[in-house]
Amino acid sequence: MRIAVALGDRFPRMAALFDEGRVSSRLIATITWRALLVLDDEALRLIDEELVQRVTEWGPMSADKLEQAIDTLIERYDPGALRRLREAVRARDVGLGKPDDESGTVSLWGRLLVADGAALKKRMKYVLSGVCADDPRTAGQLRSDAMGVIAVLGDRLRCQCGNTDCPASAPDARGANTVVYVLADKAALEAEPDPYLSGDHDTIPIPREQVTSDDEPDASGDHGGAPVPLEQMDERKPKKKPTAVLLDGGVVPTPLLAELIANGAKVRELTMPCDEPEPRYRPSAKLAAFVRMRDMTCMFPGCERPAEFCDIDHTTPYPDGCTHASNTKCLCRIHHLLKTFWAGWSDRQLPDGSVVWTTPSGLSYTSRPGSQLFFPHWNTTTAELAPAAAASATTDRGVMMPRRKRTRAAQWARQIRAERARNEAHLAERAKPPPG
Numbered sequence: 001m002r003i004a005v006a007l008g009d010r011f012p013r014m015a016a017l018f019d020e021g022r023v024s025s026r027l028i029a030t031i032t033w034r035a036l037l038v039l040d041d042e043a044l045r046l047i048d049e050e051l052v053q054r055v056t057e058w059g060p061m062s063a064d065k066l067e068q069a070i071d072t073l074i075e076r077y078d079p080g081a082l083r084r085l086r087e088a089v090r091a092r093d094v095g096l097g098k099p100d101d102e103s104g105t106v107s108l109w110g111r112l113l114v115a116d117g118a119a120l121k122k123r124m125k126y127v128l129s130g131v132c133a134d135d136p137r138t139a140g141q142l143r144s145d146a147m148g149v150i151a152v153l154g155d156r157l158r159c160q161c162g163n164t165d166c167p168a169s170a171p172d173a174r175g176a177n178t179v180v181y182v183l184a185d186k187a188a189l190e191a192e193p194d195p196y197l198s199g200d201h202d203t204i205p206i207p208r209e210q211v212t213s214d215d216e217p218d219a220s221g222d223h224g225g226a227p228v229p230l231e232q233m234d235e236r237k238p239k240k241k242p243t244a245v246l247l248d249g250g251v252v253p254t255p256l257l258a259e260l261i262a263n264g265a266k267v268r269e270l271t272m273p274c275d276e277p278e279p280r281y282r283p284s285a286k287l288a289a290f291v292r293m294r295d296m297t298c299m300f301p302g303c304e305r306p307a308e309f310c311d312i313d314h315t316t317p318y319p320d321g322c323t324h325a326s327n328t329k330c331l332c333r334i335h336h337l338l339k340t341f342w343a344g345w346s347d348r349q350l351p352d353g354s355v356v357w358t359t360p361s362g363l364s365y366t367s368r369p370g371s372q373l374f375f376p377h378w379n380t381t382t383a384e385l386a387p388a389a390a391a392s393a394t395t396d397r398g399v400m401m402p403r404r405k406r407t408r409a410a411q412w413a414r415q416i417r418a419e420r421a422r423n424e425a426h427l428a429e430r431a432k433p434p435p436g
Helices: 002-009 012-019 025-034 041-058 063-077 083-090 114-128 139-151 186-190 230-236 254-262 285-295 333-341 408-431
Strands: 093-096 108-111 182-184 244-246 311-314 328-331 346-349 355-358 364-367
Touching (some): 012 041, 285 311, 311 333
Antiparallel strands (some): 093 108, 182 244, 346 355
């Protein structure tokens, strides 16, 4: 939309070339973005004219070279609008997670300001200072674990040397000061920590006597030993493993869960709610925990917002609808507002937590609790409630639809003015003669 408006209002000659198919959409997007801060009409006209003369001669260019060519024209006619002055700082970012992340881990990548990077290195060195030389983890594993301690405002990383007299053997802040909701089979809580998680596996030898002939393939690639009797075949089949998942759907391997518990993480058993509704609007902590664990994410179709960041919504509004697991579900704030204020949307909740949504156009979609995907054996069905009376129509709402303080256009103009002011201040500072 902004590209279309910029072409129509700011670059009419370039718009004509684009309409004729003589320039690519990639070039148009780059031009409108790089020239976003140009506000002077005469500067815009000159840039538009010169771009028309040059773009047909540029041919294929890399993204960096294309941006540099456009910046050259902007610097000539309106230096204060050049985005290059703060581009490196504006591009800083920190992200978590990539599609190829291995189970049980999440990638961390980003770019920091130099001062922030130095502070992070100093803090990491301080957190690692208590770990003794007998800790089996590699330097990279120690840095990774230190980031987890820093994330929960901890001071020291727990040493895994196993020595009882080690001053850093006490559980660290990851188990004591933070809450991570993990939904797990009961058997997953009884797993043993994996020694491979705490150090380089090449340093943990496997005794030769523990390797049987049945485990060693012969030259043909087949396992040795006598044929397995038919009645013992079931014992050779893969056993069903206990499951543990985060509320956003990330899988937690059971040995890693055992490691978290060994580091001080508390385990609380999830209890099924009783048949009787609660006599208040706000659900109790136990009911809220059950609803969040059952749903795992926002229950609006297609939304994946984790349940811990969602509101707990009464499907039939309170007090016409009671506070009960069969009438409450997780909705993120956006979809909670949509359901409350957008006429035409309706929802109906089933006792197992599934929600049937009907759109203003009359289409229906059914959202099922996320726990049914990971724990199909868990029966989340709660008491079937008596039909509620029709909600009374009222205009006296306790909450109102949030309103913008500024229009989108006003907010966009405000951001452009602020960035131009920073650029012009930077140029003025550079133009000052050196002292003395």
